[in-house]
Amino acid sequence: MAAETPRRRPRWRLLSSPLTRRILAVNLIAPIILVVGVLYHDRYRQGLVRTELAALVPQAEMVAAAVGEAAVHEEAVGFLELNSEQAQMMVRRLAEPARLRLRLFDEIGAVAADSRFLKTRAGVIQIEALEQPQARGWRAALERQWERLSTWMPADPALPLYIEHMDQRADHYSEAMTALAGRVGTMVRARPGGGLMLSVAVPVQRYKQVVGALMVSTDGTAIARSLFQVRLAIVQVFGVALLITVAVSLYFAGTVARPIRRLAMAAEQVRHGHGRHRFPDLSQRDDEIGELSVAFREMTEALWRRMDAIEAFAADVAHEIKNPLTSVRSAVETAARISDPAQQQKLLAIIQDDVERLNRLISDISDASRIDAELSRAETEPVALKAIVETLAEVYRATNEHLVFTVAVSALDPLVVPGIEGRLVQVLRNLIANAVSFSPDGGTIALAAERDGKFVRLTVEDDGPGIPPDKLEAIFTRFYSERPEGEKFGTHSGLGLSISQQIVEAHGGALWAENRPAGGARFVVRLPAG
Numbered sequence: 001m002a003a004e005t006p007r008r009r010p011r012w013r014l015l016s017s018p019l020t021r022r023i024l025a026v027n028l029i030a031p032i033i034l035v036v037g038v039l040y041h042d043r044y045r046q047g048l049v050r051t052e053l054a055a056l057v058p059q060a061e062m063v064a065a066a067v068g069e070a071a072v073h074e075e076a077v078g079f080l081e082l083n084s085e086q087a088q089m090m091v092r093r094l095a096e097p098a099r100l101r102l103r104l105f106d107e108i109g110a111v112a113a114d115s116r117f118l119k120t121r122a123g124v125i126q127i128e129a130l131e132q133p134q135a136r137g138w139r140a141a142l143e144r145q146w147e148r149l150s151t152w153m154p155a156d157p158a159l160p161l162y163i164e165h166m167d168q169r170a171d172h173y174s175e176a177m178t179a180l181a182g183r184v185g186t187m188v189r190a191r192p193g194g195g196l197m198l199s200v201a202v203p204v205q206r207y208k209q210v211v212g213a214l215m216v217s218t219d220g221t222a223i224a225r226s227l228f229q230v231r232l233a234i235v236q237v238f239g240v241a242l243l244i245t246v247a248v249s250l251y252f253a254g255t256v257a258r259p260i261r262r263l264a265m266a267a268e269q270v271r272h273g274h275g276r277h278r279f280p281d282l283s284q285r286d287d288e289i290g291e292l293s294v295a296f297r298e299m300t301e302a303l304w305r306r307m308d309a310i311e312a313f314a315a316d317v318a319h320e321i322k323n324p325l326t327s328v329r330s331a332v333e334t335a336a337r338i339s340d341p342a343q344q345q346k347l348l349a350i351i352q353d354d355v356e357r358l359n360r361l362i363s364d365i366s367d368a369s370r371i372d373a374e375l376s377r378a379e380t381e382p383v384a385l386k387a388i389v390e391t392l393a394e395v396y397r398a399t400n401e402h403l404v405f406t407v408a409v410s411a412l413d414p415l416v417v418p419g420i421e422g423r424l425v426q427v428l429r430n431l432i433a434n435a436v437s438f439s440p441d442g443g444t445i446a447l448a449a450e451r452d453g454k455f456v457r458l459t460v461e462d463d464g465p466g467i468p469p470d471k472l473e474a475i476f477t478r479f480y481s482e483r484p485e486g487e488k489f490g491t492h493s494g495l496g497l498s499i500s501q502q503i504v505e506a507h508g509g510a511l512w513a514e515n516r517p518a519g520g521a522r523f524v525v526r527l528p529a530g
Helices: 018-040 043-070 084-098 138-152 174-180 221-272 288-337 341-377 385-399 421-438 496-506
Strands: 072-076 079-082 101-106 111-114 117-120 123-126 185-190 196-206 209-219 381-384 404-408 416-419 444-452 455-461 510-515 521-528
Touching (some): 043 072, 043 084, 043 185, 043 196, 174 185, 174 196, 174 209, 381 421, 385 421, 385 455, 421 444, 421 496
Parallel strands (some): 404 444
Antiparallel strands (some): 101 111, 117 123, 185 196, 444 455, 455 521, 510 521
16 A cells, blocks of 8 residues: 655645635624625615705795795785796795705696796796816715716615606695695605705795795705715725724734644644654743644654654563573474483473463563553542552462561541552552562561542552662663562563553552662552542
8 A cells, every 4th residue: 555645735825724714704794794784774864865854944935935025916805926927036046046946836736936947038048057067086086986876776766756847737746735735845756867856845825825835956966975975984994994804814813823724734744744843832822822832742742752662662572572582492492402301301391481481471561551541541430549458468468478468557548549440459469569579488568558648658568678779760660670589580571560650650640669778678659639
């Protein structure tokens, strides 16, 4: 099977990170929704329309009052008549400074005067207002573009369409009919080319008698400009907010997405690369990214330590197994060349001892290799050490009658620790067995357990020769064997103390050895209390 080729990671680009794009998208949603809502929301426009209509009413009433005083004559008692020529002159004069369109309807609904028409001797002239010179500058150009865009927009379907009839009558306009009825009428219509047409109609009265209706109309140019100014200000604010949002998002993405991407690329190198690549050191960051960087570095270093330990363990295993195998091979080759039965029996005994030694080594090696995996999977539970110590003392008393076993534990405290009971029993058995092998006949093995603050302390003491001071740490090395004189070679694999220390450290404790002042060795186990 071909080796997996590591994927080539692209260079870091600002928007190449999906996390960066998501941060931008999430941060931009709110301002975009805000500006779109403001641009298309018409509450502000409705307020401007109401204000404009309210401003037209007093103007219309003043013009109507002037027309009622100057252009209405009493032809007979109780009979009032509207003078259309005089009314036309007044309407024309009053409409020009206000830039409004005034239309006067008589009491039967016919047009009596219109500010857009001028009567002369030559006839009636229709007046059209000239467009003002276009202002210069980017604001004016933007406003013209907005006006053109507004003409493309469909008229508001909620508003009636403004239609200019050739032969106008009051019944064409509902507000004029309302004014002829003696009330003020208002109306908002949509212009065909876009925009609004606002109209206010008031009754023209003389002596409380309605003699006509004055309708004042204006287009929505002022409203459109006000809306444009407000929207332009909103767009400007939105542009600033957009720039700030993008800058903050990119900064946030650079401080979050880019370090995470660096960590991911480093993990990819660790997975596929050769050699020992280190994760970026971001521990100076006082946030979760820094904690993640530290965790990755510690995890990688722990992985390398584990790999080194596995490599060293494999080398030690190969070395320890090679010795008995070499001995077996040599004995077999020698037995094939000699014919003396006594010599052959000695060689067979050597082969049998080496096979037993191999079997013991393989069993202990298998046990040592399973400890880490078992401890990582197993669930801890409360373990009462007092009962374990007392039980093991009884067991060893029954099998070692030439030794004295003493137990010193608290009568009331069960000395509970969190752990795996079977493995803790294995530790104590290994320590007691080691003490038994070094104790002389009639010697004493003292077992003690007590609470030491937040820990529980166990000690196993013997009356043996003790441990050489320079070997107090070496005895916990794998396959190290320091056995008493006269013990048969190969009886122990040299893994018992190493396995015991491994188990204790996996429980968060410590195991060490020391010599007693009166002679003999002492092994101390300290475990966190439950």
